[in-house]
Amino acid sequence: MYNWEAGVPKLGATVESNGINFAIFAKNKKKVVLNIYKSGSDLLPKEKIVLDPSINKTGDIWHIFLQNGSEGTLYTWKIDDYPEILDPYALSYTNNKNYSNRKSIAIKLSHEKEKHLEIPMQDTIIYEAHIKLFTQNFNSMVEFPGTYSGFLEKIPYLKDLGVTAVEFLPVYEWDDFTGNIGINNGAKLKNIWGYNPIGFFALTKKFSKNQKLDSHSEIVEFKELVKELHKNGIEVILDVVYNHTAEGGKGGKFYNFKAMDLNTFYMLENSNVQFMNYSGCGNTVNTNNKVVKDMIVSSLRYWYLEMGVDGFRFDLASILGRNEEGHWLGENSLLNELVQDPILSHCKLISESWDLGGYYVGDMPADWSEWNGKYRDVVRKFIKGEFGQVTELLKRIFGSPDIFKRNDRTPYSNINFITCHDGFTMWDLVSYNNKHNLNNGENNQDGENHNNSYNNGAEGETEDKTIIAIRKQQLKNMLLILFISQGVPMILMGDEMGRTQLGNNNAYCQNNRSTWVDWERGNNFSDITEFTKNMIKLRKKYNIFRNRDYLELEDNKNKGVGIHGVKLNCPDFSYYSLSIAFSLYDSNSDTTFYIILNSYHGELNFELPKLNGKKWQLLVDTSKDDSENFLEDGKIISDAFYKTAPKSSVILISK
Structure with a gap:
């Protein structure tokens, strides 16, 4: 007693x-x-x-x-x-x-403060990863596959790749029940992504090397991972879910909040009987209530101060900007309170600015960074060869000023990405015309139907060398665009080695080889891995690719930006245009770049600007072997034109 x-x-x-x-x-x-x-x-x-x-x-x-x-x-x-x-x-x-x-x-806080790296946002390069899926495959060759410790063993790989931050899918405890049955073996499928939280503080044991029932050693294990990432110059960003819980709606489970007080924790309508469902998961957390706000702030401070993480990506963050009736408040909501918090305002705050009820990219309060879904869509469409994308593409490459240039927001207010956990991998974008989600047990009715993908001649995996070559070329095209764009680039784990999910664009319940990173596959995609490393090095070396200010669309004696088509200063913005070129001047290094993006199915001959006292040197041509890319003494271009192969991208540098 x-x-x-x-x-x-x-x-x-x-x-x-x-x-x-x-x-x-x-x-x-x-x-x-x-x-x-x-x-x-x-x-x-x-x-x-x-x-x-x-x-x-x-x-x-x-x-x-x-x-x-x-x-x-x-x-x-x-x-x-x-x-x-x-x-x-x-x-x-x-x-x-x-x-x-x-x-x-009951756990005792250690109060051991882990020093944050505080890497400037404009210098950040994000690698979105799932802790378990990253090393679960036997060929990851780690001692503890699928765990926090296993991920720690792969830190040298990430450091060599050049990323500055890992963004982990949810790590606090969730209910993995889905109710889905796999079509292959009739087994019950479990939610492996983690977007179904039970609480907002408890670290999951699902990724711990110690699976003992009552142990709490997972906390020490995770802290060791954070500390080691920091030692290697890599920040930790957590994907956090404060928009809904695993309790679902009416008839759902009881884990805590429903018993504590339904009206406090959830948004309700129809005389407090029916759950609002802006999350699409059965309920919507009421982030207007002071009790809920305090809980969320306490949760974030715990992860930031006690666990040492450096920032957060908020799943369906726009829900945190809605009032109790579901109307958008934006500036007058918890979203604004977080960027004014004396502690949390110093960490990285990233939003997914949409939910089931609206799309609010660009509408977040100042000091938030946002996933740029418009960037994702236009790059995919351009690479696919869809008409009418050139003007939009240029806006996105130049930092989306039409979306973010207000309230002193900068280009790094936007997170540029082409792929993320939700959707096709980059390799699947160029390998599948349609989603293949039957294994999820939902009759292929789940997942996005409009992927802006193109299989380049064969649906799925193939041994056709010609198709494989064009697919790799398209991967390089996407990676090139991503890393020369103004803003913060984010790459999905494994895209740098051609990772495939076999066409599944909603693999939330697939904990198997179809989602595990295949480290042996990297042997066949070493050219893509090296290309990724070199593009990251290029971005880090030249400030012009990570400006603090928006680029101005003007050419002032080669000290700004020039927009071109096949003819100098004559960009083709017509509906049927499938190419664009532009010159960028990096004042810190007195270096000029000429970048060509050709999504046309034929060769195009681009006129080159004249340089005073310098010559153009080929740095990147995605149609060529990697052996001809990123050379210190690359091919000097003496001609006044550069022949650009179909479906290729080119970077020339002044020397």
């Missing part, structure tokens, strides 16, 4: 030297019970402590202090007649396969 005191209204489980303070928000509830367990496998608690509202309640918070309680204590809460619930503020949960049997684990 525990001796107990009244405790204080400090949410969560606070481990002190002489005991543990427990507290939970439970509004308008009559009975609150704290259950203490001996083991995570136990179905019945060893002790039930009924809280006395006259002693253990302050406002809407119930609290109690257990004398001699120690770190590792297992507990749940019981509120009125609801099922036992997990503490949403808990830093760890037990690892029961049956989620309804899980317990919260």
Whole structure:
């Protein structure tokens, strides 16, 4: 039996030297019970402590202090007649396969501050990765495949690649139930991506090398990963999900928030009976309520201060900008409060600026960076060879000033990406005309239908060398555009080695070889890997590719930007145009670049600008072998024109 005191209204489980303070928000509830367990496998608690509202309640918070309680204590809460619930503020949960049997684990904060790298946003290069899928394949050759420790073993690879930040898909605990049945073996499919949160603090054990039921060593393991990434100059960005929870809508599960107070935590309509569903996942978190806001801020500060991460990418972030009726508030919402927070304003804040109810790219408050979906779409369309894209493409390459140039926002307010976890990989973009999601068990009805992809002559994998060659060329074209564009580039894990998901563009429930990074595949795509490394080196070396200010569309004696077509200063912006060229001057190095993008199916002859005292040197031509690219003493171009092969991109540099 525990001796107990009244405790204080400090949410969560606070481990002190002489005991543990427990507290939970439970509004308008009559009975609150704290259950203490001996083991995570136990179905019945060893002790039930009924809280006395006259002693253990302050406002809407119930609290109690257990004398001699120690770190590792297992507990749940019981509120009125609801099922036992997990503490949403808990830093760890037990690892029961049956989620309804899980317990919260009381953890003591270390308060060991990990120094943040604070790499400027304009110098950031993001690598989006899934911790488990990155090393789960046996050919990853790591000691602990699919774990935080396994990912740590691959840090030298990432450092050599040249990225400055990894963006992890969700790492706090989620319910992996999908209800889907695989068509191949009839097995139940589990959600591996993690966009179905149970709580916003507890690190998942799914990626821990220690799978013991009651252990909380995953926290130490993750901190070691963060520390080692920092030692190698790589920041950590977490994909966080504050827009919905795993409890779903009416008839959904009870993990915590529904029992604590439905009206506080969720957006409801029709006399508080029906859940609003801007997330598409059954419920929408009410981020207007002060209790919810404080929880989100506390969660972010925990990951930033205690766990050492450097920034966050907010899934369906626009939901955080809606009022309780679902109307867009933007500047007058939690979104603005986060960039004004004295602590969180110093970390990287990145938004996915759309949800089921609207598209708000460019509408985020100042100091946010945003995933630029328009950039993704136009690059795909241009590479595919779709008409009417040249004008739009140029805007996106030059930092999307039409979207972001307001309120002193800069080009690095936008995150440029062509692929991400959600959709085709880059190789699949050039290998499939249609999605192939039957293995998800949803009759191929899930996933995006409009992918702007083109298979280049064969659907899926092929041994046709001609098709493989043009596909690789198109990969290089996309990578080249990505790394010379103003803004922050983001690459999806494995795109640098031709990773494929066999045409599945919604592989959220595929934890198998179709989604695991195939490290042996890298042998056949070493040219793409080297091309990626060289494009990153080029971007880092010359400031012109990562400007703090928007480029002006004018040519001032070769000290600005020149826009061209096959003829100098005559860009073709007509509907049927499939090519564009432009010159860029880097004042820091007194270097001029001439870049040609040709998505036409035929060869085009581009007139070259004249240089004073210098000559053009070929730096990149994606139609040529890599042996002819990125040479210190590349081919000098003496002609007044450069013949550009079909479906190719070229970079010339003044020497």
